[in-house]
Amino acid sequence: MKRLKVVSLALATLVTATLFAGCASTKDNGTQNENQATVAENKSADIVVIGAGGAGMSAAMQAVQNGATNVVILEKMPQTGGNTIRTTGGMNAAETELQATEGIEDSVELMVEDTMKGGKDLNDPELVQVLAEKSADGVRWINENGGDLSEVGMFGGASVKRIHKPTGGAAVGPMLVQMFNENLDKLNVPVLLETTADQIIVDEAGKVSGVKASNKDGEFTIDCKAVVLATGGFGGNAEMVVEYKPELTGFGTTNHAGATGDGITMAKELGAQLVDIEQIQTHPTVHPETQTMYTEAVRGNGAILVNKEGKRFVNELLTRDVVSEAILAQTDEISYILFDQNVRDGLKAIEKYIAAGIIYEADTIEGLAEQIGVDGTALKETMDAYAGYQASGTDAEFGRESMEEPLTNAKFYAGLCTPAIHHTMGGVKINTNTEVLKEDGSAIPGLFAAGEVTGGVHGANRLGGNAVADIVVFGRIAGENAAKYVVANGGNTEATITVEKNTEIAKPEVDGGYKDGVYTGTGKGNGGDVTVEVTVEGGNIVKIELKDHKETPGIFEGAETGVSNEIIRTQSTDVEVVTGATLTSEAIKTAVAEAIKDAK
Ligand code: MEZ
16 A cells, blocks of 8 residues: 655745734743844733644634633644644534434434444543533534534444534535634634744743743743643654554554644643543545545445455444454555445535546446456446445445445546544543643643543544534633633733734745736646736736635635745745645646746
8 A cells, every 4th residue: 555654844934923012021032033024022811722723713712702801822834724624524413403403313422422432432431421512502603603514414433413514515624714713803812823832831839821932033932821732633743653553654644734742742741641642543535645535424425435356345334443444454455435426416525536636437337447447347246236235224244324325326436545644532631621630630720721632532533523523612611711710810911912914915036037917827736726817017926816726715825825925026936835735835836837937
């Protein structure tokens, strides 16, 4: 099997935040640099949230909604979203209004039972209880704040339809991140991008008193009363993954480059207890070359898995650990995810895979078999047998219960897949108030944590749809409790940090020597073609506009501004890509290069 290395690219964006320390803190140890416009100054806040993924943004939003007045988010990447932006499937929740409307009989007890079973009973039952109990309120909160969780579907390891998704089965992550960004903007919560938290500071009594951070201007300290640690997991840190689970050497990852486990390291320095740290999940259906994850919803909505011999080999809706293991036992450790037109029509997320050119398609099963190099007769037999199981409601071979489609409606589609690192279940130990606990079980005063940086919620194996439930439920609890803690410890203070986004278009720093005019070009991005319009004036590229694209909202903006500004500044397409938006960055570079090839 072809396994890919995790590649981490250098930051190259011009989208930075300019910081204004409205209230100077006790001492300034910021670094002076004559070549830079801003200087890192010490600052103060009531609550510092570390990490602008789903857990951190839920926490900040809830803290402010609960009355906190001086909250700031630090994010080391050039954009918000963390792994959340990549999430496709949806959010598990039990006893929701939507389930009731659709006549789905679910209960908190059943969600607890499924989650514990999926996690092989290694989960912390108290955390699982809270996850399930507060999940329906989480769905309501997202929808009330402008999100869209309006469909409910089936996922692996769930006894009933429980995963809540956006309209038409669109990817959940971009919807969530857009909702968070808009709300944080409205609530005036500053998000300091490309700003890394390096250390959490505690006073002599062991209470949280600040965060040491750094950005391009140098190091600085933010004095604060509470910290919410929401840095995500370590699935993007191959070295750390292998340290805890050597058998994952050489595996690809679905994680973004920033998922490097920094929060775990910082919490460990304060004596935080770690739980289940060696429990690392692979997602079974990931395209080996591009690391694109085919959401479990493709299987949930009807797709099957076949091996190189054209045969099914597993109940496709078993938990990820079981399905991953089954794929790894097949020839070349690969499988094909196979579906028909009905499945495609019912799930918008599939369009992204088609646009990315990783799906084979044909009018007949035999034609598809030929394309993927599988024996046509064997594949036809498999498909005919499956249609029979679907009609009778009994999967005589593998006992799959939910078979949404007979898979008989042309066209037919297949995508190559293999397991890749997806979720790190272990992390810092928290209690149900999201307080971070030390080895002796006592809480570190003022330190809260939520999301993938924590351990205990998912045990030995996370169910699909429970990551979003985790970030929303425990993110909100962390925000609520941090806000309460601040009040009990002398808050709330006036907001002291403001951020001004630098949306200015860069100016050419060298002579371009191009012919004036407006040129168009196209490049291949994450979701298909990206078309740009390039304006050359006075011999220089002065404007690059994305005219048409299907890139992921929340990701493309960083590439659009960062790469375009860098091209304008240097008058060259030989610029670095923006971390976390590699494909979009490359597409813009290619499109601009094509546009200006006749302008020299
Ligand atoms: O929770 C997840 O990891 C998830 C929903 C993934 C997916 O298959 O879409």
